[in-house]
Amino acid sequence: MxxxxxxxxxxxxxxxxxxxxxxxxxxxxxxxxxxxxxxxxxxxxxxxxxxxxxxxxxxxxxxxxxxxxxxxxxxxxxxxxxxxxxxxxxxxxxxxxxxxxxxxxxxxxxxxxxxxxxxxSAESALFRGIDEYYSNPEWKLLWDGLQLRKHCCGVHGYKDWMKADWMPRQVLNCSGKAVLAPIACSKKSHENSISNYMLGSEDSEGRREPFPSLTLDSINTNGCLxxxxxxxxxxxxxxxxxxxxxxxxxxxxxxxxxxxxxxxxxxxGCDNSGLTDEDGRPLVMVKYPRNVRCVIVGEDDLASDIAPDVAYCNCDDAEGEHGDYCEE
Incomplete structure (x- = not known):
């Protein structure tokens, strides 16, 4: 083209x-x-x-x-x-x-x-992760990494951790602002959170509690969902x-x-439109390689039952409007 x-x-x-x-x-x-x-x-x-x-x-x-x-x-x-x-x-x-x-x-x-x-699907998976947080190491790593990277806490908020069945039900301090949540919920500005978590506090049986007592000012309160x-x-x-x-x-x-x-x-003329003879019939355009001899057949020969004598000519000398095409 x-x-x-x-x-x-x-x-x-x-x-x-x-x-x-x-x-x-x-x-x-x-x-x-x-x-x-x-x-x-x-x-x-x-x-x-x-x-x-x-x-x-x-x-x-x-x-x-x-x-x-x-x-x-x-x-x-x-x-x-x-x-x-x-x-x-x-x-x-x-x-x-x-x-x-x-x-x-x-x-x-x-x-x-x-x-x-x-x-x-994400909501149900995250709630299931909270239930398995303390028993499944994979969910613990997923939740800790998620809350540290995204600066969030819980599914819809930090209270989702306090509603877990395995969460210890301890009495809040007198200020009423203490919460129970993973240390990963802590804000980066509160550096003492890590030391409090590492020290922790022991219960009556001598076991170290899984979560420290945090305050609302020291954690991210928005949810991860x-x-x-x-x-x-x-x-x-x-x-x-x-x-x-x-x-x-x-x-x-x-x-x-x-x-x-x-x-x-x-x-x-991609569609070959406008190429017709005097009677309005479309002409057939045949492209041929150069130096190839063609046969000229007249209308009288076409009407005769006797095969005409083949007359050869050089197509370059044949009459026609197009240089590289022969008309039938």
Missing amino acids: RQPFRKASVYIALLLIFEAFTGLLIIIITAIYQWILASYLDDIEFGLLFSYLFNVYIFGAQLVVTFLCSISLWNRLWKRRCTPNVRLMISIWLFYSCVIIASGFGTLWNLYYNIDVLEN PVFTDVVWRYFYILLLFTLLALKFLIFLCCFIKYILQRQNVGD
Whole structure:
């Protein structure tokens, strides 16, 4: 096909690369947020999270593979003459690209529809982690790391720790501000919390208590579940941005390709429109290599039952309006 202006093929290739790069960014961002969200969940809920994000991985992989392969496709199309078959191939390719972008928006809708399910799964997992905090080392490490990194305490708040069945029911001090919570809930500004925790206090049987007595001023009172919800919504908005960006590049491609095909029609008659004889019947254009001899058959010979004598001529000398084409 002819390029309607200089470096038209370069612009097409850049748009295809941008589409593929957008798909790669979607895969990378999804992997990062999956790792972040996994810190709130155990193995069961992590499998559920991966099943929700699996369609996002497929969408990003489709963008990468489809538009990288499209670069090779367009490199071949530039070398071919614009024919109805080429136009059909381009139309099918554009339709398939639109289906991929539409599937991306369907994936976004599925993620948006299941955000509540993810929140409920995280909530149940975190409450189960509180119940198993003192008996399961994995949950203890998960909760301590989560509360230290995110500066939160409990699921909805610090009172979730005080409601645990294994939590000792001791009498609060006279100020009424003492709370029972893991040392990981402490604020960084209160350095004496660590020393109090290390010293601890022993009960009547000589056992060191698992939690020190902290105050509301020395701990983070906000819960960890709202932080999880904020991360999910932040990931959703980032994914929506990249999907809209992929749609924008596809719209540019559609408009650009439509302009190219229109210029092909104006330039060399891609549809072979307007090539008819005196009776309005379409002429068949046959392209032949140079220095190839052709046969001229007249209308009288076609009407006769007797095979005519074959007359050879040089096609370059044959009468016709087109230099590289013979008319029948």
